[in-house]
Amino acid sequence: MSERGDLRIVKFDNLVAIFNASLLWEYRSLLLRGLAYNFYVFAVAGALAISLGLSIAVLRLQPGWIARSIGSVYVEVFRNVPEYVLLIWVHFVLPLLITALLRSQVNFSPFVSAVLALGLAYGGYFTEAFRGGIQAVPRPHVEAARAIGMSGAMTLRRIILPQAIRHMLPEGMNLLVSLFKATTLVSLIEVPDLLYQVTIVVQQEMRPLPLYSGAAFIYFLLIFFISAAVDRLTQRWRVAWR
């Protein structure tokens, strides 16, 4: 009996354990607090990424070669560096470099490192999205705005950005969804997000099966519905503005 049981490929007791949500329910307040951290990191890093992306995109479209090359270097570096490597680098190396430079002790809290790393990385992606959007604005619109006496900043705000944002909306929304997925990485530098709390509970309870499966399931549901809603909204906005 037991021999035959051992030969089975699927271990049914463990398969059942996967769907056991009682542990998740027991630790619900801890896990929800963790999830709040995911959203917190996401919001701050997203704001940083979008503002960086817009600034660098404008920089990249300047006529002068110095501004342009600064923009290109930024994009090539931060689009090509893996997020995990950047996260570790920002958390463990950057404070040391700044300390050496300023000659005074600097430390980043995990949250600051997380926001900085994700903001910088996604700033690179957002730069390209903004650049694509801005370049899609018909040149005569800009010229007409300048001709009736609008300043550069005003042209950007009133003429270029409304059209550019509409153009880059799908890509920008996808980027935000991937940014949310990337916030799970911050548990690796001990930001107490959902996944971090799950690993802590796993160490206490020694029951990885329901907990890791539960975490996967929660993230799946959350991101699935967020991206479905985002797709919906994007389409509606694009139609409404046309």
Place this chain on the structure above:
Amino acid sequence: MSTWQRVVFRNFDLFLSGLWVTAQICVIAFAVAIVLGMAACLVKLYVRPLRFAANLYIQFCRNTPIYVQLLWVNYVWPDVIGWPTSFFAAGWMALGLQSSGYLAETFRAGIEGVPRGHVEAARSLGMSRFQNFRRIVLPQALLVMASSIMNQFLVLAKSSTLVSVIAVPDLMYQALRLASKWFEPIEPLSFVAFVYIVVIFVLSHAMKRYADRLQSRYG
């Protein structure tokens, strides 16, 4: 300079072995992703009764963060199906799983982009469904999909750094180990970041040129 010498250049063989592991895991994972992604896509398009299951699989792969999948495959699968038995296998399986979801959607878009008339013409010439797929649909679809498939490889290569978390001795793992062994984080971590940036930069430009060449030759 001496720290660079001591921690980075003297341990060049370690970095090289790490890079080799990274390369292996990326190639295996991508092969797995192509097979699984193609299977999921074909089931979704042509096998009506299983369409819901294929859709669920694709959405699960796409909408779960890679790090969560990695932990899930590494800690949950062995207790349920008795596999993967090594960290290395768990690494490529998780990476392959994630990419397969994205690739399935890419394949679907490519296949659906082939003009309906071409398929009908091939059918009326008497080609079998398989012949039709291989000779008419796939070549045209591949051309359209080339650049996004390559892009997916780069995404996978970047995510592959995470396998160091489950103790697969890849490039990032070696750098982290050296950093903690010598208590010198600056040099090895900066070096490894530089290596990743250069490798991925070169790969992405080479792939882009290749995709452009394909496009101009056959497109």
